[in-house]
Amino acid sequence: MFIPERNIEKLRQYFQKQLPKLQNISSMESNLEYKIPTIEQISDLLTDIASSLMTSGAHTMRIIQNVSRMAKTFGYDIDLSVFQLSIMMSITNKENPSNRMTIIKKTKPLLLNFTCVSDISALSWDTYDKNLPYDEVRRKFEEIISQKRMSRWLVLILVGFANAAFCGLFKGDLYAISLVFIGTLAGFYVRQEMIIKKINHLVVFTTSAFVASLISGIGYVLPLGNTPEVALAASVLYLIPGVPLINSVLDIIEGHILTGIARLVNASSLIVCIAIGLFASMLILGLTKL
Amino acid sequence: MNSDMFRMILFDGLLAAIAAIGFAVISNPSRKSVFVSALLAAIGHATRFFLIKSGMEISLATFVAASCIGLMSVLFAKLIHCPAEVFSFPSLLPMIPGLFAYRTILGLIKFMQNSDVVKSQQYMLDIFHNGLTTLFILLALVIGVSLPVLLFPKYSFRVTRRY
Numbered sequence: 001m002f003i004p005e006r007n008i009e010k011l012r013q014y015f016q017k018q019l020p021k022l023q024n025i026s027s028m029e030s031n032l033e034y035k036i037p038t039i040e041q042i043s044d045l046l047t048d049i050a051s052s053l054m055t056s057g058a059h060t061m062r063i064i065q066n067v068s069r070m071a072k073t074f075g076y077d078i079d080l081s082v083f084q085l086s087i088m089m090s091i092t093n094k095e096n097p098s099n100r101m102t103i104i105k106k107t108k109p110l111l112l113n114f115t116c117v118s119d120i121s122a123l124s125w126d127t128y129d130k131n132l133p134y135d136e137v138r139r140k141f142e143e144i145i146s147q148k149r150m151s152r153w154l155v156l157i158l159v160g161f162a163n164a165a166f167c168g169l170f171k172g173d174l175y176a177i178s179l180v181f182i183g184t185l186a187g188f189y190v191r192q193e194m195i196i197k198k199i200n201h202l203v204v205f206t207t208s209a210f211v212a213s214l215i216s217g218i219g220y221v222l223p224l225g226n227t228p229e230v231a232l233a234a235s236v237l238y239l240i241p242g243v244p245l246i247n248s249v250l251d252i253i254e255g256h257i258l259t260g261i262a263r264l265v266n267a268s269s270l271i272v273c274i275a276i277g278l279f280a281s282m283l284i285l286g287l288t289k290l
Numbered sequence: 291m292n293s294d295m296f297r298m299i300l301f302d303g304l305l306a307a308i309a310a311i312g313f314a315v316i317s318n319p320s321r322k323s324v325f326v327s328a329l330l331a332a333i334g335h336a337t338r339f340f341l342i343k344s345g346m347e348i349s350l351a352t353f354v355a356a357s358c359i360g361l362m363s364v365l366f367a368k369l370i371h372c373p374a375e376v377f378s379f380p381s382l383l384p385m386i387p388g389l390f391a392y393r394t395i396l397g398l399i400k401f402m403q404n405s406d407v408v409k410s411q412q413y414m415l416d417i418f419h420n421g422l423t424t425l426f427i428l429l430a431l432v433i434g435v436s437l438p439v440l441l442f443p444k445y446s447f448r449v450t451r452r453y
Contacts, residue, residue, distance in 0.1 A: 057317060062373065112317035114376045121373050125451040155315045162312020165305040166384065169335075233389055240388040243317060243379050249432035253440075275395035288400075 037134035039101055042074050043091045045138055047105040050080065050087050052145055053120055056113040059247045060256040066124040073127045074134065084262040109201070112243055119144045152192055159238055160185045167234040175225030176234075179216045183235045187212025191239075202273045209236045209277030217285045232278075232287070239274050241267040295343070299336045306335030306384045314380030323377040326366050331381035334359040338385065349426040352385055356434025364438040367449040374446060378435050387427040393420040 046067050053063045060082045067089075071078040075095065081088045086106050093099035123144065127137055163184040164177045172180070191208040195201075216235030219228030244267040251260030282288070310331030314324050334355040341351035363378035397417040404410050439446045 059375070062375075114317045114319040114323065114379075116318075118320065118323070118372045118376050122371060125448075129451065149318050150315055158312040158315045160312070162309045165308035165312070168305045169302065169309065169384065170389075233392070236392070237388045238313070240383075240386050240391070242313065242383040242386045245386065245428060246379055246382060246432050246435070249428060250436055253432065253436060271391050272395055275392050275399075278392060279396060279399055 037074070039076070039091060039093065039099055041134065042071070042076060043089065043101060043103045045134070045141070046071055046078065046091070047087055047089055047103055049120060049141060050082065050089070051105050051107045052116060054082060054087065055108045055111055056116040057110060057243050057247065058117045059250045059254070060259050061251075061254045062117070062121065066121055069124045070127050070137070073131060082256070082259055084259065084266065110244065113149070115147060116144055119147075156185060156188055156192065159188050163234060163238040166237050167230060170230045170234055172227045172230035172234065173225045175219060176216075176227045176231035179219050179224070179228075179231045180235050183212040183214075183216035183231075184238055186215050187235070188238065202269065205239055205270050205273040206277040206280075209239055209274040210281050212236055212238075213278045214281040214284065217281055217287070220285055220287060232282070236274050236278050239270075241270045244270075298343075299340055302339040303332035303336035307332040309384040310381050313383040314377070317380065319376055319380065320372070322370050323372055324380075326363075326370070327377035327380040330359050330362055330366070330377060331384055333362070334381055335384055348423065349430045352427050353430035353434045355385065356382060356431045357437045358434075360435040360437045360439075363435070364442075364446055364449065367446075371449065374438070374449060375435075382431050382435055385427070385431060387424045390420045390424040390427070394424060 049070070050063050050067045053066065058066075063082055064080050067080055068078055071091065075093065077092045077094055079090045084107075086104055088102070088104050090102045091100060120141070123137070123140055126132060132140075160181050164181040167177045167180040187208045190211050191204055194204040194207065212235045213232055216231045217228070219225060219231050225231075244263050248260045248263035248267060251257070251263065307328040311324055311328045314327045319327070337358055338351045338355035341354060342348060346354075359378055359381050360374075363374040363381075366372075366377065367374040394417055397413050397420060401410060401413040401417060404413060433440075
C-alpha cells in the first residue's frame with residue numbers, strides 16, 4: 001500500500017497531538033480502579049438505607065427486598081436481620097467469597113416518613129435497572145433523607161380537622177365536633193413541642209392524651225350538646241399508633257415474628273399510655289363511663 | 291336503597307376522607323399519595339358502613355372493605371409509581387379499632403379497682419368482648435389490605451419499577 005510522504009507527516013503530527021489525551025485516559029482508568037467502592041463503604045451505605053427505612057416505618061419484607069436488590073447490583077450477597085433497635089447484616093462478595101463482613105447498626109427512634117420509603121424503593125429499582133455506581137446512589141440517598149418535612153402548622157390543622165371528622169363518624173353533634181377540634185389542636189401542639197424537646201415518647205403520648213381529653217371532656221361539666229361522651233372518646237383517637245400496628249401484623253404474617261411482636265408490644269404500650277392519660281382526665285372531670 | 295341511606299353513605303365517605311388526610315400527613319407522604327389515600331379511605335369506609343348497616347358483623351365488614359382498599363391500592367401504585375402501603379396504610383387508619391382498644395384498657399383498670407363480684411364479672415365480659423373485637427378487626431384490616439401482596443407477591447413488589 002502506498003502512502004504519500006505528506007500524509008505520513010500529517011499522521012505523525014496527528015498522533016503527537018493525541019498522545020497527551022491518551023495518557024490522560026490511561027490515568028483516568030487507574031483513577032476509576034481506585035474508586036471501586038470497598039466492602040466497608042458498601043456495607044455502610046446498605047445499613048444506612050436499611051436503618052432509615054426502619055425509622056420511616058417500612059415493614060421488614062420491604063426493607064430486605066430493597067436492600068438485597070441494591071446489594072445484588074454492587075455484586076454482593078447479603079443476609080439481613082432487622083430488629084427494633086438494631087440491624088444486623090452479613091455481606092459477601094459474589095466473586096470472592098472470602099471477602100465478607102458482618103455489621104451491626106443502631107436504628108433511630110421511629111419517625112414516620114412515607115416519602116422516604118417510596119423514594120428509596122424507587123431508588124433501589126433505579127440502581128438495579130440502570131446499574132448506578134456507588135457514588136451516585138450515595139448522593140441520591142443523602143438527597144432523599146435531607147428532604148424537608150411538611151410544615152408542622154399545616155399538619156396541626158389537618159390533624160385537628162381529621163379528628164373532628166372522626167367525631168362526626170361516631171355520630172357526635174356539632175358541639176362535640178368543635179370541642180374535639182380544639183382539644184386535638186392543643187393535644188397535638190403539646191406533642192409536637194415535646195417531640196422537639198426529645199422527651200421520652202411514652203410521656204409524650206400520656207401528656208398529649210391527657211390534654212386533648214381534658215379539653216374535649218369540658219362538654220360534660222358545662223352541659224354542651226347531647227353527645228359529650230362521643231367527644232371524650234374521639235378526642236384521643238389521633239394518637240393511635242396505626243402504622244406500627246399494621247406493620248406488626250404484616251410482619252407476623254410474613255414470618256418475621258420477632259420483629260412483629262416487638263412492634264406490637266411497642267404499639268400496645270403506647271395505647272396503654274394513651275388510656276392512662278384519658279383515665280387521668282376522666283378522674284379530674286369526675287366521670288366513670290366511656 | 292333509598293336516597294336517605296345513600297346520603298348517609300356519602301357523608302360517611304366524606305368524613306372518612308377528611309380523617310384519612312389528617313392521619314396521613316403525620317407520616318409525611320408525597321402530595322399525590324395523600325389524595326389517593328383520601329379517595330381509598332372514602333371508598334373503604336363507605337363500603338364498611340353500608341355492610342354494617344345491612345347487617346354484617348363488624349370484623350367481616352372490615353375485612354371486605356380492607357380487601358377493596360388493598361386491591362385498588364395496587365392499581366394506583368402502578369399508576370403513580372409508589373409502594374402500595376404508602377397510601378393504603380393511611381386509608382386504613384379511620385378503621386383502626388381505637389375506641390375498642392381504649393375500652394379494653396379502661397375495663398382492665400376498673401376490674402383491678404373493683405371488689406364487687408357481680409360487677410367484676412360484667413367488667414370481665416367487657417374486657418374480653420372489646421379486646422377480641424380489637425384483635426379481630428386489626429387482623430381483618432391487615433390481612434385484607436395485604437391480600438394482593440399475598441396473592442401476587444412479584445407484581446406488588448415491582449410497582450415502583452419504571453423500566
